[in-house]
Amino acid sequence: MRDILKLLSCMLFSFSVAAMEPITPLEAVQDLSLDKVRLGQKLFSDERLSRDNSVSCLSCHDLSINGADEKSLSLGINGKKAVIKTPTVYNTTYNFAQFWDGRSRTLENQVSGPIHNPLEMGSHWGEVIRKLQNDAAIVRSFNTLYDDGLTASNIADAIATFERSLVTVDSDFDRWLKGEENVLSEEAKQGYALFKSYGCISCHQGRNVGGNMYAHMGTFGNYFSDRKLPITKADYGRFNVTGIEEDKYLFKVPSLRLVSLQKYFFHDASESNLESAVKIMAYYQLGRDVNDTDAKLIAKFLQSLVGRHTLLEQR
Structure with missing residues (x-):
């Protein structure tokens, strides 16, 4: 009886978390040849x-x-x-x-x-x-x-x-969404709460934590001017496809699922530190200043998004 109650408790937790959260677990694509x-x-x-x-x-x-x-x-x-x-x-x-x-x-x-x-x-x-x-x-x-x-x-x-077939499943965060309460560290939970409260979630949500919308680079500041590098054709983003002036500097929002494994960040690879990248994005995309402590916690959350695949080495 105790095991049944425990199972029901896990199921209820899983349902309540999954139903409320703007991020959903990744699932492998089925029926591939x-x-x-x-x-x-x-x-x-x-x-x-x-x-x-x-x-x-x-x-x-x-x-x-x-x-x-x-x-x-x-x-x-x-x-x-x-x-x-x-x-x-x-x-x-x-x-x-x-x-x-x-x-x-x-x-x-x-x-x-x-x-x-x-x-x-x-x-x-x-x-x-x-x-x-x-x-x-x-x-x-x-x-x-x-x-x-x-x-x-x-x-x-x-x-x-x-x-x-290259879907990274069973990340700690996804397992937490599915009901494994203790699989996610307290730091990652705090980082996720900050990720939402700062507003990162407005562009990075859904099962891929991004990859489902476009956004202008530098909504709350002139990223390209501050970067102090010549603007290239690649910087024009979606404009190169549509020719519409409003689409200049518009890019597909990248998935953050494996962002913590990347060596460089942003379309121009101009940043090599994850916590610094968090701060830069918050400043230019949200108009927010993120302190060192919060950036570290958000990075912990981002690390929890890394799932598993047989071809991906686990670190």
Whole structure:
């Protein structure tokens, strides 16, 4: 009887917490073709997708570390430097759009971007297909899984299917949301309360703690002027997609699920300290000054958002 009451208590706690909170637990995507996931994973690490066979998706999206890059700006073919920070590939299936400027609505469409970007892979679909056609095992896999075999859309589908499998589940915070009262540290709980009271939650909510809206960089201050660096085309954000003046400096709000594992922050990779990044965001996006103690506590909460995946090393 005692066990039953304990179970009911946990269920009630889980329901009450989940029902009230603006963040919801991450769940793995169901019903993915495991064969397509495996094929997509092979392609994700295949350097033949680049013009000179030197760069793969994995080159800039290190799945063992954070799904992004340890460099501030990734290096493409011939050592060319990217113009914007590489975002994590983990949990991207739950973003409402892809890339910082949201120019791709789907993961399938996103795949084409790096392949054609002259600073990244510098290739094109015709060249990629020509190379892969010489790989009997790859051709056989495509013929088995797709009626029309090896095509650009099927390559994109396989990689996107693999990316949909990259969901980090069972974070301490999600387990707390589901009813495990003691799994979350008091510091993380305090940090979450501050995250909400300062207003961070207004842009970072939902199951991905972001990735579901756009926001202007520098709502309560001129971030780009204070940054003291030349404004680049990448800084224009969504304007580069729409051409609408009001969309200048507008960016997709990033997910914070793995933010504590990142080495650099913001689209321009201009900050390398998580607590400082918290302060900067609060100042420019909320008009709030966050003290050192509160920034540390919010960072503790952000650390609790890191979930688990077999390809992600636990630290």
